[in-house]
Amino acid sequence: MGRMHSRGKGISSSALPYKRTPPTWLKIAANDVEEMITKAAKKGQMPSQIGVLLRDQHGIPLVKSVTGSxxxxxxxxxxxxxxxxxxxxxxxxxARYYKRTKKLPPTWKYESTTASTLVA
Structure with missing residues (x-):
């Protein structure tokens, strides 16, 4: 295939890493990486700038391998x-309904941390 805006038919392109798993030396969790991304975006940085920032300052080579997206x-x-x-x-x-109909104790309270352990 030829190029769209030039006459060349070159084959050079960027090469993605073969391994799709995060490196073993990387100890940062996916949630922490997502928080870093949202903080940088709130400061007004573009996604490419965020990737450079994560690579250079935090040592995260590829965000997709760590977070999955x-x-x-x-x-x-x-x-x-x-x-x-x-x-x-x-x-x-x-919960309000079940407390009123006495199917749940009146002291029962929903907490997202306990719910995640029940589901997992």
Missing amino acids: KILRILKDKDSKFRLILVESRIHRL
């Missing part, structure tokens, strides 16, 4: 946070 996808992921809010509000409504 690219920087732009992490920044665009507002839907899952919204759905979590909807699910938690549904849980609170049901």
Whole structure:
């Protein structure tokens, strides 16, 4: 295939790493990386600048290998946070109903940390 904006038919392109797993020497968790990305985005940095920042200052070679998704996808992921809010509000409504009908003790309280251990 020829190039779109030039006459060349070159074959040079960037090479992605063969291994898709994070390096063994990298000790940063995926949640920490996502927090770093959102903080940098709130400062007004573009995704490419965020990648350079993570590579140079924090030693994260490839964000996708650590988090499972690219920087732009992490920044665009507002839907899952919204759905979590909807699910938690549904849980609170049901809890209010079950406390009123005496199927739950009146001292029962929903906590997201205990819920994640019950599901996992």
